[in-house]
Amino acid sequence: MDGARLDALVVRLPENVLLLSGFWPMIGASTLVFPREGTAAIAIPQYYENEARPSLWEAEPHWYQYGVLGAPDPLESARRFLSGLAGKNGWKRIGYEGSFQMVAPSWHSGESLVPTERIKVVYETAFSGSELIDATELIQKERRTKTGYEADKLRIASEISCIGLELFQGMVDIGVSGVELVAAVEAEIMSKGIGYKGAQRVRGYAQVATGPEESSIAYRMNEISTTRKLRNGDAAMLELGVVADGYWADRTRMRVAGQPSDEQTKVFATLCAAQRASIDAIRPGVTGAEVDEAGRAVIREAGYGAAFPHITGHGLGFAYHEPSPKLAPGSTDVLEEGMLTSVEPGIYFMPAGGFRVEEDVLVTKSGAEVLGEFRKDLG
Secondary structure, three states, rough: OOOOOOOEEEEHHHHHHHHHOOHHHOOOOOOOEEEEEOOOEEEEEEEHHHHHOOOOOOOOEEEEOOOOOOOHHHHHHHHHHHHHOOOOOOOEEEEEEEOOOOOOOOOOOOOOOOHHHHHHHHHHHOOOOOEEEEEEHHHHHHEEOOOOOHHHHHHHHHHHHHHHHHHHHHOOOOOOOOOHHHHHHHHHHHHHHHHHHOOOOOOEEEEEEEHHHHHOOOOOHHHHHHHOOOOOEEEEEEEEEEEEEEEEEEEEEEEOOOOOOOHHHHHHHHHHHHHHHHHOOOOOEEEEHHHHHHHHHHHOOOHHHHHHHOOEEEEOOOOOOOOEEEEEOOOEEEEEOOOEEEEEEEEEOOOOEEOEEEEEEEOOOOOOOEEOOOOOOOO
C-alpha cells in the first residue's frame, strides 16, 4: 500500500475479505475497509455475528440490518458505513476491486453477490474528494504468496480433499455412474470434513468424467457428469475442488473400472513420472516455464506430446483457480517461497480415454511440499 500510495483498501469479494480480516463471509454483503494506518473496520449483516466474531482478527465490526423487514437498501447501508469512516479520516487515495473477472463463491455458493458499477457509485459518493484506484493487481499480487497461517489452513483443505479421493478410489466399479460418484464424494466431504481439525464450513465440488468419450475431452475447464455407467476398462476421472473456511484445494485422481489396458497403464505411469519431474523442479527462483517443461518433456519423450493440450499448473488458495503463478510454456512467473500451485499434467486421446493427476504444491524455502499426500493408482 505504501508503494501504491494507497491510504486504504475497500473490498467486498468474500475471498478478499478473508485475506484481510480472517472472516469468510456467508454471502457477499460484507464490506471491509483496510487502512494503511490504524484499525480495519467491517460492516456485516447482523445475523452473522455468531460466525463472524470468532473469525475476525482485529477489524472492528459494524452490524447492520439485512434481509429483514424494515432493513434499508443494502447499498445505502454500505454508503452510510463508508461515509462515517471517510468523515473521520483524511484518505486521499483508496483502492478497490475494479477488475476481478473470475471470483470465488462465498459460503452460500448458490447465489453470489459481486461488486458492480453500482457499488463503485457508492464508493464515489461515500469517499467524495478521494481518488479511487483499481487495486486488483496489488491484491492479486499479495494473494500469490501465503503466510504460515494461510499455509496451515490450506493443508487442512487438502487433507479434507483426501476424504473425497478415498471414497472415489474405493467406489469406482463396473456399473457405477459419474453422477453417483459425484453425489457420494460431495456427501462424504461434507459429512466428514466439517469438524476436521476445527474446520467449520466445508464443501466439495466434484466432477466425474466416465469412459473414453467423456474423459478424452476432460481437458476442458469443467466436466459434465452423466448417468452413463462404467464398463470394463473404462477410465473414471475425478476433478475435485474443496473449500474449507474459504481456503481451497484442487485435486484430480484416476481409476479404471475392471482391468486397465496396457496402453492405459503406460499413459498413467507416464503422467505420474511427469508430475514427479515437475514437482522436483519446483523451488524459489525457477520460472513457470521451467517447471512446465520438466514434466512436459517426460510426456513428449513417451510419445504423447500432442495429447497434452493444457498448462501444467495454476495458482490457488483463496480461490479454486488463481491467475498466478502459471506453470506453462513461455511463463515468466518466477516462483517464490509461499506460493501455492497445482501440478496437473494430462494426456487425452481415443480410445484409451483421458488421464490426469493433480496435486497442490507449496513452494518452500528449499523446494516443494505436496499438500494432502494421497496415493495414485488405477485399480
